[in-house]
Amino acid sequence: MLSTDDNRSPSWRQPALICSLVLLTAWIYTPVIHLGFIHYDDTEYVWRNAVVSKGLSWDGFRWALVSGHASNWHPLTWLSLMLDVSLFGPHPLGHHVINVLFHILNTVLLFHIWTKMTDEVWPSAVLAALFAWHPMHVESVAWISERKDVLSAFFFLMTLVAYRRFVLRQSMGRYLLVMGWFCMGLLSKPMVVTLPCVLLLLDFWPYRRWQNPDAIALMNGVETRSQFHRWGYLFVEKLPLLALSAISCVMTLVVQRKAMGSLAALPLPDRLANTVIAYLRYIGKLFFPTDLAVFYPWPEGWDSWQVALCASFLIGVSAYFWRERKTHPERIVGWSWFLGTLVPVIGLVQVGGQSMADRYTYIPTIGFFLVICWSVASWVKPRPRLYRPVAWASAVVLGVLGGLTVVQIGYWQNTMTLFRHAEQVTQANHVAQINMGVYVAENEGPQAALPYFLRAIAIKPDDVEAQFNAGLAFRQLGRYAEAAVHYRKALERNPGYVEAWNNLGVVLDLMGDRQQARATFETTLKIDPDYEPARINLRKLETREGQGG
Template sequence: MPATPHATSPATGPVERGDPRVFGALAVLVLLVFAAYSATFSHDFVIYDDPVYISENAQVSAGLTRESASWAFGFHASNWHPLTWLSHMLDVELFGLRPSGHHLIGVLLHALNAVLFFLALRSLTGSNWASLLAAGLFALHPLRVESVAWASERKDVLSTSFWMLTLYAYAGFVRSRSPARFALVALSLGVGLMAKSMLVTLPCVLLLLDIWPLERFGHTPGKRSGFSLIREKWVLFALALGASVTTFLAQRLEGAVIDLTPLSLLSRCANAVRSLGIYLGQALWPRNLACFYPHPAGAGMDRLYDLWIPAGGAALALAALTALVLRLRRQAPYLLIGWLWYLGTTVPVIGLVQVGQQAHADRYTYVPMLGIAIAVAFGVADLARRYPRTRNAWVVGSCALLLGYAGLTHKQAAHWKDSRSLFAHAVRVTDRNFYALTFHGVTLRTAGEVEAAREELLKSLEIHPSLGRTYWELGLLERDLGRFERAVVELRKAVQLGPSDPRRRSDLAEVLMELGRFPEAKEELQAALGADPDHADSLLNLGGLAFNARELERAEECFLHALSARPDFAKAELELGRLYLFQGRKKQARPHLEEAKRLAPQLPGLAELLGILGS
């Protein structure tokens, strides 16, 4: 019998009896989670994906409606995760667009995941205290902050809830096999895949659990062959395959899968190995965590020192750890299973198919580090069992470690209070971070700190001269200063580097309109609407051009379309009211101007139009 922290497998024996102290400690863990993330309840949304997912998403902002629910099942934001969209819509129904409520739900789901992880692991292993320690290591580590404090990462915490439910359901299926119990496993997996495709590796994790702790695999009586265990899960593998194909298509169609020409397969493999090493290092010593880490084979990086040397060191460390867990596989099988869990579940997010420009991301550890937590927790429990005199030391040390993690998590979560704090921190703790420099420049520009913003944006261009977002922001900066000719130059560069982005073309059109270059502006707006027929800003500006040309029917059509695309668009309400007043249709103008006042009472020109309406 392998030396594990329990004498029998839960597949054939009972779970340890409930210990009231364990559930008291679990309650303390939940309280620690809320304490660690308490600052997030007063945080704002950030400009990093939150506008796409929540604050500027017309469908989500409308709440749960028949139309928005139908929309949720399409390809959006380079993904297919309808359940995630529906959860954001439900948040809007409950809290509106107040960020505090959205953050509260994220923390609640994370705390729920900690509880479910404990219950699932306890059901699988029969061990109370080791399962509790694993749940604590998972829940309180600072690497979890990005997934919890970032509202747009709802898909992480939501999908993992179904990951845990699948584990729990599988433990029940193994204990009492029946079609109904297996259907519950498949249902949990299927629903979870609708929140995030990260669950595609879960069928493989269940195979690992068949080895330990369930002890189902083998060639002795009562055991099953590997082929038999795989065949048992063919429905789960089919679900995972379908989700993988769907996600790849969604990301390919929306351009999230980047052109791989600059990044050779060898470079991507090297970065994958390097990232695996970095994640382990961050798990042991969580410092200098940031929202974006530049790719070591990308612009402005030294491939030898940033990629190849770290990848070589990581490869040696990974090989040594793999050899160690293989050597200890009989006396400590949890080490091998936890290690393979970690390696296997990183595959969808390790960058072999490059999505985005980051080298790695804290959020990508949310599920993989569960395996490391299992290995560490059951290792501690095993050592305490083997050497009873050291038990108190292990308990005290584990509690101190969890409290230390909670403190570091609270500190890290504070950096997510707003966009400026988030990207200023990323600039401080990383090198040559063009992405953080650009977005820090954005926050400085919107705060009116023009020269500081320009400095950050120019630093970004020194590192990455072909980053379209940076030229876009420089163009907006020049526009804000009234230097429209310079703005046109920068915005044209941004459009050249991102021709399918309707926002860049719409902003360029606005500047061209300021210069009186209306035919060029119209051309840009038509191109923007060719990329996105429902782009509200482009529709508004095209309607403005039509109004100026006294093409009133066309102007009305554009303004109404803009409101259809974005129901809370105050500027469109204003312009439609202006159009109706111009036509002498005060009755039709009134509701639009009153709605504009409700949405944005300080909107320029609104007071004058309301005065005309009341005269």
């Protein structure tokens, strides 16, 4: 992890490092060619998505622009998945290969931009390698549904490339290019809304625009003699980008309103406590990337001393890096990058039932790795005798991470292998039980799957999907009264669950209670007038009644 100036680097060094990053990353991720679809989200995104599975089409293009399917608005992600289907067919291999290609491209872009911004080759190379080979990023690459991660990160990094060109020679055309790349990132995944703040961090270091009286070229005739005024204009410069972020946030809140945990279920103090703890859990897994799981259940609660200790650590590190900002500005920049880019997904506004997720670290870890790489480089630079030992130590660390990544990829072979591992490394994982049950139901039938759903209910009785799947299994087994009980419990938790209403109507009809079945189908259509299965079932019921059957 040595610090070396570009001007003293042999001309072949950077191309050689890029080739090494590309080839080694491709080799590490070779096992993805054996991975299939998984039931968790892949069904909604590709596998059983009636629109995406048809490939690119004008109808699909219009659907992508207006759809809030899967509680997300990300048109470019939908279109990229449709393009995969058009190019490679309905098989998972093509999707996996494209995810890996984007990950490799992001690695190269990361090395390129940090080398250009800082003139530091070796820290940039190690930063890119940590990003490429860390096991926590397997989830973003090996999971087809997380195309939005690798795609949005690509546009995020292209925005940084465009922003560097704008900083070197400011013009409206170059600024519009920055906005264009940023827009594409937002259309891929709204998590990149923090990018304007990242650009302000880069203005502090490495660009140091706040120190340059001529930093604001677009503000013709404006005096920028004081640092205060320069920071003000740098902020004003980001306002159009912040406006795009605000629009994206509104769109996200609209489409995710059904997936958001209610304040009654997740009160603010609990969410704040989990936020503080989650930062430290992420840091712990970055240093010791073991026991990684596709789903981390929400804990029963955190002790106040744990929350206080974690909060003290975060505040203490932040204060230390702030104090060192003049001598080591890269530390406060990287630390702020890590903390800030996690804010949209840290749980202050809870979406889904997870307490944290490995996929959320794909962009934030760039800042964390930045702190490590540049801190080690600054320590080694005045001590030439340490160059070789640190280089060997870095190689060992990267090799271990690469090996752990290969192991982690293996867990993604199918739904059962993935969630069996999640169950083993977490405690009381109801989501793992549900997904294993769904997999078993398709391969062995409802009788074999039922115990998984019942275990999920025992872990979390108010889980809607566990109750719904238990109801579905009981219905397939002909145990209609028990199926109705579970459907009703699902509806108690989510009264707008049209599929549960429809299935309840079906089992009531099978039990001979046609009056209640009719009322249930009518309720379904009141909630969603376009829900065709309920309309068909109601029509069949009316036909039988008309025939006296």
